Amino acid sequence: MNALMIKALAFAALLIIATIAVIMNFGMDVLADDMTAITMGGAIAIATITAGVAVKYINQMKTDTASGELADENWDGIGEYKNELPSGWAYSFLALFIWSMWYGLIGYPVNAYSQIGEYNEEVLRYNAKFEETHKNADAATLQEMGESIYLVQCAQCHGSTGDGLSGKAQDFTARMTKDQVLDAINNGSSQLGYAMGAMPAGMAQGEQAEEIAAYVAGGMKGEQPAAFAACSSCHGADGQGNNGMSPSLVTYDATLMSNTLQHGKKGVIGKMPSFKTLITPVQEKALTVYVQSLSN
The missing domain is CATH 1.10.760 (Cytochrome Bc1 Complex; Chain D, domain 2)
Known part of the structure; x- marks a missing residue:
């Protein structure tokens, strides 16, 4: 056994000992867990395979000589041989591709459980409950609700009082x-969808x-x-x-607010993004009532 092999085995043993030490740090009970055992086995296998592959290719680099047909192109005299792709690489790529298709469609289907999916479903359920609860809210409730929505979604650009932060955004105290x-x-103007x-x-x-x-x-x-x-x-x-056929030039009516929130707006001040996925119909109505109160 040469010195390189001894060093590789020592490195692999060091990795294995470090892995066991980390696992043992959590107590002996952890070893009884199947997932922990599988993970530990995988870590040991990776350490061993890494050491073996490193030894193989380091020895090969010491003894191998370049061979094959040299490509015509070169860079500062450094050429490249037209060697075929190693079959092991090709088979590994094919196996990885097949495994990824299996994992994505069968092993872990795209419609399987996900935390993001669960969150989105909870948001949809909450929004439906919110809409049902407040669908007949009176003007005072809508204005109070609208102020809360405004402070969360709008105040960062338009200011807490709706003054537009000295021309940086729309001033809601005037039209x-x-x-x-x-x-x-x-x-011209084309983005509001009237x-x-x-x-x-x-x-x-x-x-x-x-x-x-x-x-x-x-x-x-x-x-x-x-x-x-x-x-x-x-x-x-x-x-x-004209009853919502085009933008009102005088007030922030419901149609103007709805179209702006749905489509966003670009003008001399800058560009406002669409809020169509962030605002529910009742919230839109509440926000309209509040913004209208700022210009009174």
Whole structure:
């Protein structure tokens, strides 16, 4: 037995002793557990196989010489031989592939129990119970509930008071700023999913766009500019959105809130993600009531 083999066996023995010591640290009762015994056996087998494979290939590297057909390509004079893939590697890959198919479809099917699946099912059950319990909640309850939802889901961007954190997000104390209206006029809007469809860019330009933006940002008070006629065909003469057919320019109505939460929104301030998987219908209704209270 050469020195390399002695060192490999000593290393394997050291690994085995360390494994036994770790197991024994938990007490003798642990050894009675079948899973622990299997795991311990696997650890010993891995240590032994590792030592044997290491010895084999280290000895082989000492004695083997390169052979075979040399490839035409090289890098700084270093070439590569066109050796066939070792059959052991190919069979190992094939065995691993077959085992993975068995494990995924039979040994541990994709529809088997999982902690994530259990959590998702519990969330769905809770949401259904929540919807049933609060489906007829009064306005005061909805507003209180909406405030809680707002502080958890919205306050990080819009601020705890809904002021938009100095322009970093939508300010719920007012409907739209002049810059927001101008951005919608110049670039259009298509992401909210209204029945009227997308708003095309360039509905007004120059001074007319400025007049519309100032009028809408001011709460549509005072004399209505003539150029607003281009807007009223979709948004209505009062800017209320034609009964939910297009966005209301005056209030955060239920349709505007629902479409924004479902689809998200991108505008001059930035991009808001969709909350369609995070907000239930009753929560959406409660959040709408609360946001509407911020602009009163």
